[in-house]
Amino acid sequence: MIGLTRSPCQDDRATWDHGHAIAPGPTVTPLTDVWLPAKEKEILEQIPLGRLGRPGDIADAALFLASDEASYITGICLDVNGGIVMG
Numbered sequence: 001m002i003g004l005t006r007s008p009c010q011d012d013r014a015t016w017d018h019g020h021a022i023a024p025g026p027t028v029t030p031l032t033d034v035w036l037p038a039k040e041k042e043i044l045e046q047i048p049l050g051r052l053g054r055p056g057d058i059a060d061a062a063l064f065l066a067s068d069e070a071s072y073i074t075g076i077c078l079d080v081n082g083g084i085v086m087g
Contacts (some may be wrong), residue, residue, distance in 0.1 A: 019074060019075050020065045020073070020074075020075070020076055020077075020078065021076070021077040021078070022058060022061050022062060022065070022077070022078050022080055023077050023078065023079050023080070023081065023085075024053055024057075024058050024080050024081060025047070025053050025079070025080065025081025025082055025084045025085065026043050026047070026052050026053060026081070026084070027052060027053035027054065027055060027057070027058060028052050028053065028054060028055075029055060036052070040052070043084075046084050047081070047082040047083060047084045048082065048083035048084070048086075049082035049083055050082075051082060052082075053080065053081065053082060057080055058080055061078050061080045065078065
């Protein structure tokens with residue numbers, strides 16, 4: 001997915017505006033309600049910010065990347081994961 005995000009930004013600079021990907025960490029959703037409660041403590045120990053993600057966290061990242069404030073950002077994968085994956 002990250003390669004697909006970056007490739008058009010490099011290959012077709014004249015017509016491609018921005019290409020972004022968002023890589024969310026563990027996020028509370030109806031889908032994760034099935035398995036997350038059993039692993040929540042273990043996962044929280046790995047997240048430096050000490051909480052699970054919320055759908056709004058992901059939405060806020062998408063809104064930022066779509067905004068004028070991100071007009072000089074292109075071809076990135078934004079990790080929205082509370083620090084569980086850094087580097």
